[in-house]
Structures are given as structure tokens and as C-alpha cells.
Amino acid sequence: MPVMNDTRIHLPCPHCGATNRLPAARIDEAPDCGKCGQPLLQGQPLELDDSSFDAVVSATKLPVVVDFWAAWCGPCQMMAPAFKQAAAQLQGRALLVKVNSDDSPLLSQRYGIRSIPTLLRLQGGRETSRQSGAVPASAIVALAMYTT
Numbered sequence: 001m002p003v004m005n006d007t008r009i010h011l012p013c014p015h016c017g018a019t020n021r022l023p024a025a026r027i028d029e030a031p032d033c034g035k036c037g038q039p040l041l042q043g044q045p046l047e048l049d050d051s052s053f054d055a056v057v058s059a060t061k062l063p064v065v066v067d068f069w070a071a072w073c074g075p076c077q078m079m080a081p082a083f084k085q086a087a088a089q090l091q092g093r094a095l096l097v098k099v100n101s102d103d104s105p106l107l108s109q110r111y112g113i114r115s116i117p118t119l120l121r122l123q124g125g126r127e128t129s130r131q132s133g134a135v136p137a138s139a140i141v142a143l144a145m146y147t148t
Contacts (some may be wrong), residue, residue, distance in 0.1 A: 008054045011040050024059040030092065043088035047094040047123040050106045053099065057125055061096045064122040065144045068101045068113045076117045086140035096142035119143055 007024045011031075018035035031040045045067070048056055053115050067083050069076035087096040101108040101116055111120060111127070121129040121143050129146050131139065 008057065009052065013038065013040060014042060016043065025057040027056055027095065028062055036143050042093070043091035045087045045098050047081055048097045048099055048104075050104045053097075053104070053107055056095075056097070057122060060095050062092075062145075063091075063128075063144055065094060065096045065140060066111075066120040067096070068108060068111070068116050068118045068120070068124065069098060070100060070102045070116055072102075074115050074120070075134040079117050081139060082135070082137040085137040086144070089131045089137065089141055091145050096140075113129075121146060 008027055009019050009022045009024055009027070011022055012018070013020060013033040013036060015035060015038040016036040018033055020031070020040055021033050022040070032038060033040055046056065057065050065086075067079070068075075069080070070080070071077075083096060090096060099107055101113055107113075111118075115132050117132070118133055119131040119135070119140065129143055131143055135143075
């Protein structure tokens, strides 16, 4: 899970496991691992929490789709592969992030999360759309590409 430290995200490399410190403002630049040179994000959802969410969301110019979920939630677990698939399809066009609602109660409260899974689409930090319940990857892609 990324950890924030003065607007720096600590991202583990999915290839070599090295931890990379990345300024949140560079999240849109398709960063590579400083050790092995492979892509860090590679179409994977980011896991954010109460302490890291705002810095990342405010730094990106891409639309952000947030999956509010919990480990005990069956529909959340069912939708997880679809969310990962959508992240791969949307690489470079949208940023997909996961927020564990149990571990991040402040975010859940701020966005009025009453049921999970709930997907939010944010643009410029502002909510532009919302979808509750488990949905397929195609619906997640459509939500990300929704224009207001």
C-alpha cells in the first residue's frame, strides 16, 4: 500500500519489490522503478487511505475512479478482478484507486459511503458520478470515461 510522506508516495515495484519514493505530483507521468526501470503503476489500482488520498487525487489531472470496499464484503471481493481489469484497460487515461472503508473512516464519511462496493468518479477532486454495487469491468471503464 502506498504511504504518504510530505506529498511523496512510497510505491513498491511490482517487478523487483524495491520501494520507490515518488512525488505525488508525478503520478500522471507513468513513473518507472529507480532500480529495475520497469513501470511502477502498470495499469494496477493504487491503494490509498485517509492520509494519502488527497495528495494523490489533487495531483492528477486524470479522472479518478475510487472503489470503496472492505475485506469482509463478498460483492467487493467479486468485483476486485473487474476493477483490476479496468485499471489495465484505462492505463494512462484514468487513475483507479481502492480505499478500504474500514481502514479509512474519514474518507468514507466525507463521501457519504453508505454501502459497499461504491465507485466514485472524481475529476479535479470533485465527484462527478457514483455507482453502488458490484459491476463488471465494462461498467467501470464507462464510468471512468463519463464526461460531464
